Amino acid sequence: MTVSRRAGLLSAFLLPSVLTATTATGAALAQEGKPREVVSTISSGYFDDYLMLAVDGxxxxxxxxxxxxxxxxxxxxxxxxxxxxQxxxxxxxxxxxxxxxxxxxxxxxxTLYSKTPNGYxxxxxxxxxxxxxxxxKAxxxxxxLDRSSWVSESFYDVAVVRKRGARVFTIARAGEKPTPAPRKDRLPPPGTGVWIDRTYSAAFSPKGFVRLNWYDPPGTPHGGYVRQEDLYPSQPLPQRDGGDEAVQ
Incomplete structure (x- = not known):
């Protein structure tokens, strides 16, 4: 057998193996370069009575x-x-x-993360x-923080009381139109955190009002509608280009 023919047979035998190995290596590298999807397991609740956390899935x-x-x-x-x-x-x-x-x-x-096996x-x-x-600065x-309690899944956001002595309202039906009616009770002092509760009907979502829940003292539930102007204004979600940068 001539040298050239022997070399040709050797190339024909090695080429599929080389291609397979190269393809496998390329696929592995591509897989390594693909960001791993992180599943969300965080949930709403109180942590050490200092943090109110609301998750709206x-x-x-x-x-x-x-x-x-x-x-x-x-x-x-x-x-x-x-x-x-890192x-x-x-x-x-x-x-x-x-x-x-x-x-x-x-x-x-x-930055938020958890360091325990059961996470959040x-x-x-x-x-x-x-x-x-x-x-x-402080x-x-x-x-x-350790979790101290869970809250209703209908609590989809948090707010902070801004006005002292803010009135609390209930929804009363006057004729065909449900309207907020003032009550005797008041919101807790300025700086207190409150839960924003989801409403499921336009009739119970009057313009300029929001339905809240709070616990004052702790463990004692309260709820009602308040004027949005009596709370610190919310901020829009930040707009980011090309996704978030990971923190070092």
Missing amino acids: KAKTLSGYYNDGKCRFIFRDALSPTELY RSELGEAYVVDSWDPDHPDRHFTT RNQLTLEPGSRDENRP CRNRIS
Whole structure:
């Protein structure tokens, strides 16, 4: 057998194997380069009585209010779980737009993650505004909290009371039109966090009003409609180009 024929037979034998190996390697590399999908398991509730966390699975939003008496801030963002850069062992994490209710023009980002095997069922950690001058000065760099209770799935957002002595209303039917009727009770003091409750009918969603629930004292439920102007104004969801950047 000539040298050229032997070389041709060898090439014919090796080529499929080489192509298979190359294809497999390319597929593996492509798989490695594809971002891993992170499933959302975070849920609403109180954490150590300092944090109110609201998850709206329908609208895909995540919001909360932290207040320990010195440090306080609101956050609201898309329900978009991610992995933190160089901290993938923490798993499901969130990077959310945040602000002090008294200074809605000073925004910073807060990172949320959990360090326990059962995740957000039991515990979460907040890192508000790392290296950001807009972060409230009294806030610690890292705040770890244990879950203290769960709340209704109809609580889809949080708000903060702005006006002292704000009136509470109920919906009364006057003729054909349901209208808010004032009650004797009042909202809790300014700075108190309240839950925004979902309404399922236009008749029970009067313009300029929102239905709330709150617990004052803790464990004692209250509810009713209040004027939106008696709460700190909400902020729109941040607009980001090309997705969120993972935090280092």
